[in-house]
Amino acid sequence: MCKREDLAALVASAAPLGPDQAAKRLGVRRVDFDHMVRLGWIRSPQSIEVRFGTSRAGAVDIALYTTASVDAVIPAHREVDWEQLRAVEKGRRSPLASLRPAPAPTPA
Template identity: 80%
Template structure:
């Protein structure tokens, strides 16, 4: 290799620079291109993990440059941006309670969570599940049985139409 391998964070920075998507936290906003996005690129076969350490695999800079030249790079990055539950609900145009029901029903799953601390004590720490933009965007087309317009207009204080639904058992493989 003519150049030394680069970290997932450095690969994320290069992808962010190319796609024009911020990779660093600005004014408390979550990052858009993270090492998680780079790991998803590895899962898709777009990049190769040069060692078996999932926490910080080095990547071939030439492969990163090749990925950065892809015309669909912005779409690839956008699909793997992580959203918190509030952001996911806002993206769907529903209240947070509706999104919480979607999670309970198994319509969307979290690939990653982060620990958020309140104050300096560990006692104030909570884990917040994160969801990929692609998985959130897939909810509406996957559930045409839901009246999405009605769901988006349920007023604060009203019971969610999703509250009475029960999770469907996973299909048994044939």
């Protein structure tokens, strides 16, 4: 396995990213990334439980996304003006907020 020339790329593409890290990788605000999740543009294949302190009551589940799936969002959605999206200032409404998820395909 270590002799694979593509090992670094393989490991990097499978590296898990939290939602904040994924938003940063895309160069967008976290709220914009949350809209991408709502729209079904990206899905979380796994989540982890993070505990705050020693109490179970302080535990939250954090969705994780693969680097490859995050990197695939932009090429898959060329209809988005990514430069404009990245330029939206903090506190302004996301252009993605008005979009609706694509309807689920009807069974044949």
